[in-house]
Amino acid sequence: MEASLVDKIEQAAILVVGAGGIGCELLKNLAGSGFKHVEVIDLDTIDVSNLNRQFLFRTHHVGKPKCTVACEAARDMSPHSPHNDPVGFYVAHHGNVKDNDRFGVNFFKRFDVVLNALDNVDARRHVNRLCLSAEIPLIEAGTTGYLGQTTVIMGKQTECYECQPKPTQKVYPICTIRSTPSMPVHCIVWGKELYKLMFGSAPDSMLFEDEEGDEKSTFMSPVVNERLKVEEKPSPEKLLKYTKSALTALFTTEINKQLGMDRYKGAKKTPVAHDIEAMAKGLEAGVLNPPSESEGGEKRVWTNEECCQEIYCIVSEMYTGATSPPDIFSSSVAFDKDNHVAMRFVTAASNLRASVFKIETNSYYTAKGIAGNIIPAIATTNAIVAGQEVLELMKILKHGKDKVMEVCKFTYCLRAKTRKGFFLQPTSLQPPNEKCYVCKNARVVVSVDTKTFTLEAFIDQVLKKKMSFNSPILQIGCDQIYEDGEPEYEQNLVKTLENLPCGGIKDGTTLVVEDFEQDMEVNINFVQMEFEEDDERGQFLIGGDRPVVKKAEDGKGEGGAVDNKSEEKKEENNDDDDDIEVLDANAPPPVPAAKGKKRERENGVDEAAGAGKKSKKDTGEGVEEVVLLE
CATH class of the missing domain: 3.40.50.720 (NAD(P)-binding Rossmann-like Domain)
Structure with missing residues (x-):
């Protein structure tokens, strides 16, 4: 029975x-x-x-x-x-x-x-x-x-x-962030990078410039070279002098330099340099009155003078050790939207930059929402x-x-x-996609410059980050060239793809990647392709001309709900849906397909509602993380 x-x-x-x-x-x-x-x-x-x-x-x-x-x-x-x-x-x-x-x-x-x-x-x-x-x-x-x-x-x-x-988080070109911001999010990303430049490992910031480089920005020396040593326990006067010097270089000197070079000729809105000396006139050494702690401070937009005050307070707090990690000039100082000090700094710095470029400024609360892309x-x-x-x-x-x-x-x-x-x-429900490399064993195509791309970069950026392999084993023909965790293969990590053993990886090479932990085997075909250093697409493409998520049209979106946090922050976590990263906060809600009609949407429950994205080849904005092939 x-x-x-x-x-x-x-x-x-x-x-x-x-x-x-x-x-x-x-x-x-x-x-x-x-x-x-x-x-x-x-x-x-x-x-x-x-x-x-x-x-x-x-x-x-x-x-x-x-x-x-x-x-x-x-x-x-x-x-x-x-x-x-x-x-x-x-x-x-x-x-x-x-x-x-x-x-x-x-x-x-x-x-x-x-x-x-x-x-x-x-x-x-x-x-x-x-x-x-x-x-x-x-x-x-x-x-x-x-x-x-x-x-x-x-x-x-x-x-x-x-x-x-799946659509991925929008990547903004570095040149836009550094030189020609046009939206609040551009300024907030810039503020996050400035936080690293001033307090963290400066070379990790995309605003950092090598000492030997040409046309170095005027802010590099005042912001980085004059960073005060933690062990000196600088005086309030010294901290105030450093803050004014850094702000002047960032929002006055550098902007005037760019204007003098006709960088913004033809721009819809011509930036206007700040008079930091006037804005910071009311600052007094050792007097800390952060606007963030005033009544309603996190919900109102601070004035430029208050932004200068906030940054001075944060510099003082970081250098005196009241709220800072043991070594503020290290990679341990990274932006975190839930770090109150970091978020205060980004709010103030991004608003000063936004007002230079005549962009809408935001309250602490709004800036945090943009910085973390959160929907509660x-x-x-x-x-x-x-x-x-x-x-x-x-x-x-x-x-x-x-x-x-x-x-x-x-x-x-x-x-x-x-x-x-x-x-x-x-x-x-829909049947399996014949072009899926996970459940249908379709071949993956990777376009990359095999002459310059190293095996270590390929494993970290392509196999682990983009394709989610845990412990990959790599084979060319019948010869193994790498196994995760095996010391004998570590010497291959620094080699470029074309200089690997067994003839290397070149145009037309087929690489077999296995992961016993996931019981997976994937064949990857390589296409030799050179990329410019500042190529907006990155330094590799996965999949070429493959199906992509459809862009919402005429107010109708197709897609599902988002519930993935920043992969940079919680890549290894397996919690639930606490705070949600949104790929397109303005996207319309998902619209189910008509009965009997195949949905053109992303399967799964981790992508923005209705947030479609064209392939990098079309827009230069990003590569989808799930690889489907023609």
Whole structure:
């Protein structure tokens, strides 16, 4: 006699990846629905900022692992007693889902279904590949503000997470940031780089210029060469003198120099240099009155004089060690939107630059939103998509994983009602893309200058960052040229691609890349292509003329919700949807395709709602991270 759905629910082994906003809702739903054998993986610990939406956590839980506390709460909610059936009853695994020693393919094979509650592309790709290898269904969900979506992935039946290209964060050309800003975001990016130039490892800043270079900017010496030594514990007078000198070089001398060279001839708005001497006239050595601490200081736009005051206060704080790391002239001083001092500096510096170029200035609060590209998570949206995940889970248990394509749906959670008055819009799942290198083993084409690009750069920038390999093994023909973690191959890292052993990598070479941790093998074909040093496309292209995400047209967008944080900041994390990086904050909400019509959208739940992006070949703005080939 066939087991009832209730029996299947009680017997099913479920893995939840992520125990944050969506993860808490998932565990509550699973416990209330009668699921008994649930295991949870999460890397993060509970922070005070989580408490407003991750309702399984309380103040006394701050600092504890999310998965541990969430599993304890789920046990208390469950109608079953864990004492009667303790094996597999809400088990917590505090760690990174990418840790192959703990969570490899064999670990995943223990489960009937995997449910994701992740917040970044890298971890999602990894889980996608493990589920494909283990041949188990994966249920995906993500949110951004009021928008969300849920989908189901089953190898050989549906699109995998990487079957469709994803838009990446917009990259602004360096020349625009340095010389011709036209939007607030240009000035804020510049402010972030100035923060590194003044307080961090100066060579890491894109504003840094080599001493031997020609046409060196006038601000290099006052800002970098005159940086004060931390051990000197400079006097307030010395700090004030340095601040005025740096600001004058940045906003007066350098701007006047550029104007004198007719750099802005023909520009719509001609910049006007600041009179820093006049703006900073009210500053007094040792007197710190940061406008950020005044009433409503973070929500109002500071005047230019207040911006100068704020920067002087920050210089004083950094050099006296009150809020700075041990060594302020190191790479440890990097911009972080959640670092109050760094964000105060970027707000003040970007506003001074914006007013020079007649660009709208912003409050601290608004600047932080732009700098971090944040859309706050909304607990209600998390609850909706988590509920959808559990409904799809029950469909799979009732009908079996072989019927995923027939019974499961891709569901949009919309902010505005459809014509029929619905806020949830289900659409059919799509079959695998024949050009996907992950689930269909399609060949990848990489265009790069093999004469100058090193193996180390290729592994770090292409294989690991763009293609999400964990521990790649590289072969040319039958000869192995690199294996991650093996010392005997380290000598090859500094070599250019064409000078590698076994004939090297040149135009037309096929490289075989394996990753046993992900049970993947990919063939990469190389095309020799030279790039200019300041090429906006970067120094390599992946995939050439391949399908790209469609740009929204006539106010109609196609896409899903975003839920990935900055990859630079949390590339290795596997939390949930705390703070969301938005690729196009002005994009319209997703519009489901008409019934029976194939959607032209990105599959997965980590990209901006409606935020399409053309390929680099078309726009020079970026390369999609999922590679699809013609």
